[in-house]
Amino acid sequence: MEKPLILVTNDDGITAMGIRALVEVACEIGEVVVVAPDSPQSGMGHAITIHNPLRLHKSLAFDQLEAYECSGTPVDCVKLAKNVVLKDRKIDLCVSGINHGSNASINIIYSGTLSAAMEASLEGIPSIGFSLLDYNHNADFEPCKPFVAKLMRHVIKNGLQEGSLLNVNIPNLPGDEIKGLMVCRQAEARWIEEFQEARDPRGQKYYWLTGKFVNDDHHSQDTDVWALDNGFISVVPSKHDLTNYSAIPALKTSLNNHAI
C-alpha cells in the first residue's frame, strides 16, 4: 500500500522543537512534506498575505526530507503547499504544531497553528492542530508522541466530518500521568488584557500586549480546559462555519426580515 502523504506545518517557525517532534512522528506513518514559516508567527490567527509577495525556499532544517520555509503566515504556508508545492498530489493529512503553549478554548481564534489546520480543512484535507501546554523553548515533546501518532493514524484511517478539524491540546505531564484522550467542546474562556505601557529609547510611548486567561466555564466537565486541568488530552472537533444558528429566529422576527 502507498504511504499516506502528510503535510506538516506550524506557527512557531520551521526551526522550533515542536515541529521537529511532529515530523518525527509523521515520518513513522507516511511520506512527509514540510512547509512552515521561516520565522515565528504566533498569534497570527487566520491572517493571509495579500499586499506583499511571498518567498518560498527549500529548507535544510530537516535531513533527507522535502521541506520548505515560507516568508508568510501559517495559512499562507498551507495555501502554497496545496497550490504550488504539492499541486498535483492528494494530501491525506495536514498536521500543524506541535505548538509551544495552549490553544485550548478561545485561543483557537488567535492561533496560527490552528488557523493553518483550519485552512487545510477548508481545502478538503483532514487536519489536526497539536499543542503542548509548555511555552518553554526546550519543552519535552516525548511523552505526547504516542498520542499524537494515535490521532494521526485515526484520522488517516477514518477521516473527519467534512469541514471539521481537530484541536488537540496536551497537558504538560509525564507520559504515565496522562489519563487519555477526551473529546470535548471549546470552553467559554477569555483573556483579560493588560497593556504594559513604557517608553522607548527616544522617549516615545509604546504598549505591549499581555493578559490573563480566565475560564468562565469552570463548572462544566465537558470542556477542553477541564480535560487539561484533569490530566486528559483534549480533542475538540472544530469548524469554519461561524454562523450562530440559535440566534437566527429571534433576529428574523425583530428585524422584520424581508426575504422569502
Place this chain on the structure above:
Amino acid sequence: MEKPLILVTNDDGITAMGIRALVEVACEIGEVVVVAPDSPQSGMGHAITIHNPLRLHKSLAFDQLEAYECSGTPVDCVKLAKNVVLKDRKIDLCVSGINHGSNASINIIYSGTLSAAMEASLEGIPSIGFSLLDYNHNADFEPCKPFVAKLMRHVIKNGLQEGSLLNVNIPNLPGDEIKGLMVCRQAEARWIEEFQEARDPRGQKYYWLTGKFVNDDHHSQDTDVWALDNGFISVVPSKHDLTNYSAIPALKTSLNNHAI
C-alpha cells in the same frame, strides 16, 4: 438620556472612505470614538501583535472627534480601545468597516473587519461588521447609510445574544434597488487559489496570492451569498465558538473516549 458610546474601527486603515461613512452614521446616533489601524490591514484575520510593541497616537483624520491610529491589527485596535483608550467607560456598541469588498461566507475568517467585531463581542460589547461589495477606493457608501443606521439603532436598543456579532454585507446597488435586510447563514463557499509566480528585479522568485471565489452552496436560498445575489443586505449572526458539536458523538465512540 445619555448618548450611547460607539467605538468605530476597520481594517482598511483610518483614512479609508468606508470608515468615514461609518463615522458619519455613528455620529448621528451616539458619542463616537475611533481607534483604527494606521495602515491597511486587509486579510489580517484575528491576528494580534505579541512579539512587538504597539504605537497608539491621536489622529487628525476626523474633525472634532476623539480618534486614534494604531500600528497594530484590527484586533489590537479593539483591545487597546477597551483596555487603554476607554478603560473606565462602558462601550455600548462597536462597529467595524465599512469594508471595501465582501466579507460574506468564508471571508469572515480572513477578514480583519469582522475579526475586530468578533474581538469586541468577546469583550462583551455588542458589535457589527459592515462590508460593501465594492472594492473601489471611491466606492459610494451613500445608498447603504440608512440601513447601517437602522442596524446600529437596532443593536443598541435590543442587544445581541451573548457572544454574538452581526456580519452585515451590502450589495453594490443604488439605494432604491436594495430590497431590504435578510437574516441568513454563512454560505459554504471557498476560494480556489492561484499563485502568480514571478521574478523580482534581482531574479529571485516570488509568489503573489490571487484566487477565485466559488460558492458550493448555490442551491440554497438561506445563505448570505444568495441574499446578496438577489439584492438583499445579508445579516449573519456569528459567534466565536468553533466547536463542531455535531461531530462530537461519533468521535467519542471512535476514539474510545476515556473521560467521565
